[in-house]
Amino acid sequence: MKRELLNIIIEKTERSSLDWKEGAQGNRSFLVHQELYDQVGKTEFITQAKELEKQGLITIQWESVGNDIRKICYALRDLPRMYEQLGIPPKSQVIEEQRRAVDEFSLSVEGVWIKEYLNHCLTRLEKGNVPSEFSKRDLLFQCLKEMDRLKEPLYKRVFSKYCLGDSKVFENEFQSTVLSIARKFHPGIEEGMNDTQILSQLLIEEYSQELALKGPLWIRVDGKKINLGEFRFGAVLNSLTLTHAMPEKGENIKRVLTIENKANYMAMPYDEEMLIIYSHGFFTPKEREFLINLRDMLPKGTQYFHSGDLDYGGIRIYSYIKQKIFPEVKPCQMDTETYRKYETYAVCMEPGILKKLKCMDMGEIPELTVLRDLLARKGKALEQESFLLIPKEDVDISKKHCH
Structure with a gap:
């Protein structure tokens, strides 16, 4: 029949x-x-x-x-x-098996964000909804479990080979699911982070983390002191260096400036009293740890500034730095005067981004409220690279803007 x-x-x-x-x-x-x-x-x-x-x-x-x-x-x-x-199991039996698997897996992980995701899964199961990602549940749980254990950054394909037995399986079959989970539940994920930046927060790297900086800073690596000030055109600290390095001396550093875009960072001249750092958007966990150690080492009274795109993403990055790394940070070239000066190069925002900009909570960063309101009225964003177009003397913002 x-x-x-x-x-x-x-x-x-x-x-x-x-x-x-x-x-x-x-x-x-x-x-x-x-x-x-x-x-x-x-x-x-x-x-x-x-x-x-x-x-x-x-x-x-x-x-x-x-x-x-x-x-x-x-x-x-x-x-x-x-x-x-x-010839199929009752749904009640399927749901109960899934629930037991989630409960058992929850006991094997410590990450709060993973546990919150699992609690969300239990709520869905209670309503009779099996998460679609559970079609490969055991392998997904294996990915999350190994991520939970990571203490140091690991290249994505190495992680995939170690965790799943094939260097491309994670990227092809599980990356989008993990990114979706992280966006919803990981406290370190900020809106505006791209896929690579989110994976970096999970200690999964597509390439080595590199922190570029220039200024009169000493660091200690495996007991040896290194004067980065000797590298007048900038130095790059890779993942392993960030793991083993500690900021050592910075008596001459009166100001710290983070710059969102690389062209602007490269164009900045060396300053005997300023440490200039390329942020490339959102700092990774290892970079963040190094910068927090730097902040704790620098004397009281050190000033902190950030210069970035005059748009929704730029404001999000500024907020991230203020909340996660430098609470005393102030905006540099992120004001209405700068916007009007380079407005010729402004471009229209996508409707969805403009809506998010207008709805931003500025409670933690009231200093950017006037800029946000101007951007919302104009409906146009300004990329930081525009500052390099005119006039040339404005490249050095260290004394003119960062005080």
Whole structure:
């Protein structure tokens, strides 16, 4: 016997929030419309209905006996027999197995963001909704478990090979899911971070983390002191250096300036009293740790500034630096005067970004409220690279703007 009608009954039951649960009682029914006949074929539909009625699984209410069915009636207590005929496990059994797997996995991880995700999964399961990503649940959990254990950055393909046995499986099959989970539940993820930046927060690297800086800073690496001030055109600290390096001396540093875009960073001349740092957007965890150690080492009274794009993303990055690294930071070339000076180069924002800009909570960064309001009125954003176009003497912002 074909099973299309049984599948229809099961699908209708499983769409309910309660009827699929173990021990459910009561009677249910549904009207038979032409689309159901079309789905199965009228003759076949009626044949299957008669057979199920003989088995005591349904009751038929006829519109025209033998020719047209008005309604199909069935009892929830008979669902186990229907599942048995279909050869599939009851939804209540599937949900319970998924719930046990989530509970068990939750005990093996410590990350708060992963546990919050798992609690969200339990809520969905309680409502009878199996997360779509659970089609590869065990491998997904394996990825999350290994991420939870990471203490140092690891290249993405090395992580994939170690965790999943193939260097490309993570990127091809699990990266988008992990990114979606992280965006919703990881406290270190800021709106505006791209995929690479989010993975960096999870200590998964597409390439080595590199912190570019120039200024009169000494660092200590494996017991050896290094004067970065000797590198007048800038130095780059890679992932391993960031892991082993500690800021050592910075008595001459009176100001710290972070710059969002590389061209602007490269154009800045060396300053004997300023440490200039390329932020490339959002700092990674290792960079953030190094900069917090730097902040703790520098004397009180050191001034901190950030210069970035005059747009939604630039404001988000400034807020991130203020909340996560330098609480005393002030904006540099992020004001209405700068915007109007280079407004010729401003470009229209996408409607969705403009809406987000207008809805931004400026409670933590009131100093950028006037700029935000101007950007919202104009509907145009200004990239920091525009500052390099005119006039040339404005490249050195260290004394003119950062005070």
